[in-house]
Amino acid sequence: MTTLKDIGEELSLSVATVSRALNGFPEVSLRTRQKVRETADRMGYRPNRVAQRLVTGRSGMVGMVLKIKPDMTADEMFFEILTRLTAALSVRETDLVLAVDQGTDPVAPYERMIERNILDGFILNAPQTNDPRIAFLRQRGIPFVVHGRAAPDADYAFYEIDNQAVSADAVDLLVALGHKSIALINGTLRHAYAADRLTGFKTAMARHGLRPQATSEAVIESHGYTKALAMLAAGTPPTAFLCASTQVAAGVVRATADRGLRIPRDVSIVAHDDAHSQVRAVDFDPPLTVTRAPLRDACEPLAELLLDVLGGKPAPECQRLIKAELIVRGSTGPAPKEA
Template identity: 40%
Template sequence: MNLKQLSKMLELSQTTVSRALNGYPEVSEETRRRVMDAAKRHGYRPNPSARRLATGKAGMIGYVLPTGAAVDIDPHFVEFLSGLGDYARGHELDLVLSPADAAEEETTYRRVVANKQVDALYISAPRRADRRIALVHQLGIPFIVHGRSEGLDFDYPFIDIDNEGAFHDATRLFVQLGHRRVGLINGDDTQTFAIFRERGVSRALASSGLALEPRHVRSAVMTEENGYRAARSLLETADAPTAIVCSSLHMSLGVVRAVRDLNLSIPGDVSLISHDDVFPWLKPENFPVPLSTTRSSIRAAGARVAERLAARISGLEDGARGEVWPVDLVVRGSIAGARQVV
C-alpha cells in the first residue's frame, strides 16, 4: 500500500496522512492514532527518501558509540538499546550507530550533524563538564542525555535516576541495622552516576557521625571479575566492611563468589545491597541468598529516551527539561544486623 492508497482509504488528504505519520504537532491525537493504526494494519511503511524530501527528516535517531572492550561487553548498554529499539520500532524510527574512538568523538559528532544523517542524538554515560553535551548543544540538533553531567553553564534535556538518593537509602538501612563499616563497590568513578552514588553513601554515613573511608571504596568497570577483585581486596583487610553497597548486579556475582572463596557468608559475615537494572535473565531473587537491591529498569529508560527524542523531532517537546526517576529499595535476605566485633 502506498501513501495515496492509504489516504484514499482513510478519506484524508495525503498531506494530513504524511504529517500524522511524521509526528507533526498540528495533527490531532485522534487523527494521528487513526492513521498509525491503519498504517500498521495494512503494512504501510513510508519510503525513507520520499519522507526526507517531504519532511526534511530522516526518521533516524543517532548515537556515537565509543569503541573499546568495556563497551562491547557492557550488558547495561545492550539492555538500554533494547528499550530504545522497542519504542523506535513501533514509531517508524531507526537507530544509527556511528563508532568512534576517544580521539575522534568530536569529529564524528560534527560529521553526523553536518551530513544530516539523523534527526536527533542521545548521549550516554556523561562525565563532569562533558564536552559532548556542550558540542551537541552548540550544533543545535535535538538531543537527550541519559544521565546528568555537572559543571556545565547551561541547562539541557536529560533522563536520569536518583543515584544519590538510592545509595543514600541503602546505606541508611545498613546504619539502622548497626553497621559502622560500610564499603562501596562502585562503577567508573569518572562518570557522574558513580559520583552521585558515592555522594549518597557518604551523606547517609555523615548523618550518623560516620565516614566513608577511602580504603573501603573500590571503583571499576562493572563486570563480574572486577566485582570479585574488589570484594576480595575489601574483605581481606583487618577492618573489613560488615556491609557493602554494590553498583551493579553483575559485579555482585563476583562479590558473592569472593565471599564464598573466603569462607564467609551473606548475610552472616557481610550484608550486601546491589543496584539492580531489572535484567530479565539475571534476577536478584535467584542468587544463592536473595539479593536486596535498589531497583530501576534501564530498558524503561531506553524507551523513555526514544519517546522524548521522537517528541523533540516532531516539535512536541522543546526546552531543557530534566527527569529524575525515583529508585525502589527492595529488601531480601542478603542483609542482617551487624555482627558483634570483639
C-alpha cells in the same frame, strides 16, 4: 505511485485541499475530508516521506553512536536496548541510524553523522563527567537526549535514575539494621553515575555520623573480589557492602566466602541491579538485596523525550529522574554483635 496531485485531479480539488483533508485540518469540510480519505485509500496513496521531509525540514531519523570495546564486542545488554529503542522510535515514525565509535576522538562520529545532515537528533548513552560529546552537540545546537545525567545541574534532556538516592536508600537500610562500618565498591568516577553514587553515599553516611569507605574501579567481578578481600583484612572490616552492580556483588560474595564469612550473618550486601540478564540478583545465595532499576525501562522514555525535544519542548520539561526500587532479600541482615 499515487500523489496528492492524482487525488486532486480525480476529485477536481487542489493539492492543498487534499493535503489538508488527509492531515485532518478543521478548515476543510467534513464531506470533502471523507471523500478525499476514501479516494486516497482506494488509489493506495502513501505520502512520499522524502517530499514531506524536504518541506518540513525533519528527516524522521535520529542517530546513535555505539561505543565498542577494543575487541569489537559490546555490552551484552546492548542488543536488548537497541531492540527496544528501535521499536519505541518506530511507533513514533522515526528510524535509528547507527554509527560506530572506533576509539580516538569521541566527538568524531557525531561530526561525521551531522555532516550528512539527515538526522534530526541524537541519543547518547553512558555520559562521563564533562562529556565532550554533550558540549559539542549543544554548541552546534543539535537536539539530543542523554541516557544518564552528566552533572547534577544538567540543562539538557535526560533520563536517569536518582543515583544519589540509590546509595542513600541502601545506607539507610543498612544503618537501620545496625551497621556502622559500610563500604561502597563503586564504578570508575569518570562515569557520571558513579560520581553521583559516591556523593549520595558520603552524604548519607555523614547524615548518620558514620565514616564512609569507598573504592572506585571498573564494575567487574574481579574488582569486587580484590577490593572486598582487602577491606575485610583491614583494621575495621566493613560489616556491609554497597556494590555498584551484581557483577561486583558476585566478587564480594566470593571474597566473603574465602574469608570464611557468612552472608548475611557476618556481612550484608546491597547491590544495584540494572537487570542485566547475565548475573541475576535472585540467583545469588542468599538472593541479593538490591536497588533495582532495569536499564531497558529507559527505552520508551528516551524515545518519548527525544521526540519532545525535537518538537521544541524546553529542556527542563524533558528531564526524568527516576527512583530505583529498593528490594530487600536475603543478603542483608542485622549487623553482627561488636567483637
